[in-house]
Amino acid sequence: MMSKAQKIEKAPLQWSELPFGYVKTDFNVRYYYENGAWSRGDLVADESITMHMAAPCLHYGQEAFEGLKVFETHDGRIVAFRLDENQKRLQKSCERIFTPIVPPDMFRDAVHRVVRANAKFVPPFGTGASLYVRPLILGMGARIGLGPADEYLFLVMATPVGPYYKGGFKAVKAMVVEEFDRAAPLGVGDCKVGGNYAAGLRGEIYGKKKGYPIVLYLDPKEKRYLDEFSTSNFIGIKGNTYVTPHSESILPSVTNKSLSQLAADMGMTVERRPIDVAELPEFDEVGAVGTAAVITPVNLIHYRDRDYTYGSGDDAGPVITKLYNHLSKIRTGEIEDKFNWLDEVEV
Ligand SMILES: Cc1ncc(COP(=O)(O)O)c(C=O)c1O
Known part of the structure; x- marks a missing residue:
């Protein structure tokens, strides 16, 4: 019997030929932090971000990110590899650069939402390709003096990437x-x-x-x-x-x-x-x-x-x-x- 994931019509891509580069997908997910709380998050199709030119992420590098991969398994499940470890590491980065933390449930939810919304971009099993997921937190809002931002954006984007080794290992x-x-x-x-x-x-x-x-x-x-x-x-x-x-x-x-x-x-x-x-x-x-x-x-x-x-x-x-x-x-x-x-x- 086919799994739900196997019934999804995949995007017309040459999966095994994809580079480790950016390929447009349908959605990213965005959560805004204002007045001490995160928003519920929205899936958006927009690939650009609008922010104030005095945002601390731009001037003072108040920014942290993560990178993890999602695969289709041999039996047609869609799985993220060690997502909890990436959440913990992001939390450590956030604490170090004074951004609000992204709690484990919110992180997991964000990754799941973006993967579900882009399910047709999860490369089929056997191609060696995967869906690369990139969470990102940015200090936003206007600030000129050095200090942590008052507003933040947590965004998760996803892009399919090809197998690293196309014809066997290369040292x-x-x-x-x-x-x-x-x-x-x-x-x-x-x-x-x-x-x-x-x-x-x-x-x-x-x-x-x-x-x-x-x-x-x-x-x-x-x-x-x-x-x-x-x-x-x-x-x-x-x-x-x-x-x-x-x-x-x-x-x-x-x-x-x-x-x-x-x-x-x-x-x-x-x-x-x-x-x-x-x-x-x-x-x-x-x-x-x-x-x-x-x-x-x-x-x-x-x-x-x-x-x-x-x-x-x-x-x-x-x-x-x-x-x-x-x-x-x-x-x-x-x-x-x-x-x-x-x-x-x-x-
Ligand atoms: C500086 C640096 N070291 C090591 C790694 C490998 O880490 P991971 O296995 O979590 O991808 C990465 C990639 O994230 C990196 O950027």
């Missing part, structure tokens, strides 16, 4: 950038706020110009420990051990948290601790982990005048491949969701 080269930092020692590196990404552009472009698609930052205080890549966490595999940095200046990745749990469940030792840059030669496999790709295998890291190599050429090593396949199949319901990571959206 990338990375370089350690010491010339620039993306975060400050007691700054907001552990929050998902726009300013971190503006700060990271310089290092990112610097690395790309030198021929490295991704860059790896060191801790901004001592420049001694591994921090993270520009938009993904670092994981290193050493024999049967999964190692990932403990640092106050990196974004706590939901993917990393999930992979760590899977690794432990597979009998690996999981270490979350400071990783001295001198340890780079000791890893068998290295990955950059995040929602967009799950794991991007890193086959080379350039640090000062040395190159360290990992995995097997253009392919990922066996442990990263296994972790990648496992997590990918949980997200599409092909492997049992024993940790309860999937939240079903009724369409």
Whole structure:
């Protein structure tokens, strides 16, 4: 029997060919915060936002966002992956930059509403594509002196994105950038706020110009420990051990948290601790982990005048491949969701 989701006529898109880019969908959902309370939220078709030119999000970067994915499972359900973790992380960002928080029920409701309204854009199972959901909170209203805004907009938009790897894994080269930092020692590196990404552009472009698609930052205080890549966490595999940095200046990745749990469940030792840059030669496999790709295998890291190599050429090593396949199949319901990571959206 066909599920409700399978009966929905899908948008005419080349799902497997979609880039990680913006594709127009039908609706976004918007909640306004005024006089200390959130509105009930409205679904709107408008893709633009009107705000005062003196809005604090524009001048002072009082803005935070999230990113999560929604999938059609093999048996035709529509599921969001670890939505509660994204809500918790957004809450932390909100507290840090003094915006009102988005409570768990409101966050879940907003994501469900936007997914339901755009159900025809949830890519069919088997295409490798997904619906990327981007919640966003903005400090609005007019304010010139530095201070938190009086009014806010919480918006959730959704856009279908293609499979990250179109023809199998593709390993990338990375370089350690010491010339620039993306975060400050007691700054907001552990929050998902726009300013971190503006700060990271310089290092990112610097690395790309030198021929490295991704860059790896060191801790901004001592420049001694591994921090993270520009938009993904670092994981290193050493024999049967999964190692990932403990640092106050990196974004706590939901993917990393999930992979760590899977690794432990597979009998690996999981270490979350400071990783001295001198340890780079000791890893068998290295990955950059995040929602967009799950794991991007890193086959080379350039640090000062040395190159360290990992995995097997253009392919990922066996442990990263296994972790990648496992997590990918949980997200599409092909492997049992024993940790309860999937939240079903009724369409
Ligand atoms: C700076 C940074 N680190 C790590 C990640 C990976 O986090 P997640 O697995 O929650 O997508 C992201 C992406 O959100 C990021 O922007």
